[in-house]
Amino acid sequence: RTYSEGIDLDASYETDLAAGALRLHLLWTHQSVLKTQALPGAQLTDAAGTAQTPVDRVALMASYRQDDVTLSLLQRYQSSFHQNANPTVVFDIPDVRAYFQTDLDLSYDFEAVGQNLTGFLNVSNLFNAQGGIFQTAGYTGSPGLNYPVGPGADLIGRYFTMGLRLNPG
Numbered sequence: 001r002t003y004s005e006g007i008d009l010d011a012s013y014e015t016d017l018a019a020g021a022l023r024l025h026l027l028w029t030h031q032s033v034l035k036t037q038a039l040p041g042a043q044l045t046d047a048a049g050t051a052q053t054p055v056d057r058v059a060l061m062a063s064y065r066q067d068d069v070t071l072s073l074l075q076r077y078q079s080s081f082h083q084n085a086n087p088t089v090v091f092d093i094p095d096v097r098a099y100f101q102t103d104l105d106l107s108y109d110f111e112a113v114g115q116n117l118t119g120f121l122n123v124s125n126l127f128n129a130q131g132g133i134f135q136t137a138g139y140t141g142s143p144g145l146n147y148p149v150g151p152g153a154d155l156i157g158r159y160f161t162m163g164l165r166l167n168p169g
Helices: none
Strands: 002-017 020-036 056-066 069-078 099-112 115-124 159-166
Touching: none
Parallel strands: none
Antiparallel strands: 002 020, 020 056, 056 069, 069 099, 099 115, 115 159
């Protein structure tokens, strides 16, 4: 059996400004309860607030466009969570800290050789955020099979992507 409580919010806002257009989009998931019972009479566990289900996850996307230039920002947040849903299991580091990650994108639309193109530069994980220490229980006897951070945390660190995109039509 599974019992869950929570709320999902999706909100968007767009407006034209004197010198461009602003777009905002917010996604928020709050799951305060995720109780499961594998078999009748088995222990009831609440996975909300664990690696499988952090209580809060938020993504805020903001973009500003003026003429052919667009600047976009993606801010992600994941609340802190417990190492395990079983309260009888004790960890040296009981909770994994909250995680924030910021991505930044700059793009420019132009025409060349009769083609519509977009040049872009993206910086993923702008502030080089690192997730808190988390070890998946199934891998504790096999070092090196997983990177010890929680789900959703960036494993690579800050990196840059630069490119050119063809826009047919």
